[in-house]
Amino acid sequence: MIKLNYLGESLCKECFLRYFEEQVMRVLKGTGLLSRLSGKLVVVATSGGKDSSNALYILKELSESYDYEVAALLVNEGIKGYREHKAKALRALCTRLGVNLIEVSMKKEMGVTIDQVALLHERGKLRLKPCSVCGVFRRYLMNIYAKEVGAEYVATGHNLDDEVQTFIMNIIRGDLQSIVREGPVTRPHIGELIPRFKPLYYLTEKESMLHFILRGLETPYVECPYAKLSMRYQLRTMINSLEQHSPGTKHRLLRVKESLRKKLGQQIIQQRLRRCSLCGMPTSHDICRACEIKIELERIIKA
Numbered sequence: 001m002i003k004l005n006y007l008g009e010s011l012c013k014e015c016f017l018r019y020f021e022e023q024v025m026r027v028l029k030g031t032g033l034l035s036r037l038s039g040k041l042v043v044v045a046t047s048g049g050k051d052s053s054n055a056l057y058i059l060k061e062l063s064e065s066y067d068y069e070v071a072a073l074l075v076n077e078g079i080k081g082y083r084e085h086k087a088k089a090l091r092a093l094c095t096r097l098g099v100n101l102i103e104v105s106m107k108k109e110m111g112v113t114i115d116q117v118a119l120l121h122e123r124g125k126l127r128l129k130p131c132s133v134c135g136v137f138r139r140y141l142m143n144i145y146a147k148e149v150g151a152e153y154v155a156t157g158h159n160l161d162d163e164v165q166t167f168i169m170n171i172i173r174g175d176l177q178s179i180v181r182e183g184p185v186t187r188p189h190i191g192e193l194i195p196r197f198k199p200l201y202y203l204t205e206k207e208s209m210l211h212f213i214l215r216g217l218e219t220p221y222v223e224c225p226y227a228k229l230s231m232r233y234q235l236r237t238m239i240n241s242l243e244q245h246s247p248g249t250k251h252r253l254l255r256v257k258e259s260l261r262k263k264l265g266q267q268i269i270q271q272r273l274r275r276c277s278l279c280g281m282p283t284s285h286d287i288c289r290a291c292e293i294k295i296e297l298e299r300i301i302k303a
């Protein structure tokens with residue numbers, strides 16, 4: 001039996017897998033996505049880790065009933081001792097599921113690997129931490145490549161724990177715009193941005209891990225060496241400890257975020273987007289964040 005503390009219930013394997021799928025359907029139905037997927041291509045942004053592998057697995061399973069196509073996209077950020085192992089597991093999963101895998105090299109596209117970025121940060125030459133660069137470049141490349149293959153939607157493996165961590169991070173940064181914007185579906189402001197959705201939005205990290213094991217999915221247990229440098233990592237430890245003392249904390253925090261989104265969503269004036277003068281992607285400034293970082297890195301590397 002599997003105990004879900006916050007529900008105060010224990011579920012058998014079959015009931016847990018059904019519960020898991022119901023929570024994914026809650027995202028697809030609740031956002032009106034399900035009725036729009038037919039005949040479309042969904043690209044799943046995958047890393048080879050448990051969450052994105054779960055997202056890929058379940059979206060592929062549902063694709064037969066709801067008549068849409070699925071492909072996987074991997075951005076190889078060039079982290080030695082980590083990326084090659086996860087990529088190997090992902091290739092095996094894509095073969096097992098019969099899903100096409102698109103592999104994109106960050107080095108080739110953006111001129112650097114995250115290993116290089118981490119070294120520059122460690123030497124005090126770059127203020128930005130590896131995750132800050134990795135996240136911006138990854139989202140940028142994901143959008144470009146998903147568009148190139150004709151995808152209508154991008155799915156990511158963000159789970160409930162990720163959402164709660166992001167919520168707290170946005171509070172710390174005082175970023176109300178992002179709190180309001182980040183939901184189970186992120187709608188594009190203009191044509192070039194492909195809508196993103198998060199099938200695991202209502203599922204915790206623990207539930208994701210259980211699903212991964214019960215479905216017989218596999219990944220090597222290597223962690224990105226730079227994860228510990230991020231604020232997210234510290235928050236994760238803190239929120240997990242709060243959850244242990246007071247079960248249901250994560251779900252309550254998500255509910256607070258959801259009511260803020262509903263109440264403030266209409267009142268917050270969305271930033272006007274224009275095109276980046278260098279790459280043409282949507283941005284609220286003259287130059288998008290990805291181009292800005294790329295230029296800064298080129299300048300530091302040349303110096």
Ligand code: SF4
Nearest residue numbers: 130131134224226227
């Ligand atoms: Fe990139 Fe940070 Fe994730 Fe590592 S932990 S893959 S640096 S975002």
Ligand code: ZN
Nearest residue numbers: 276279288291
């Ligand atoms: Zn740009």
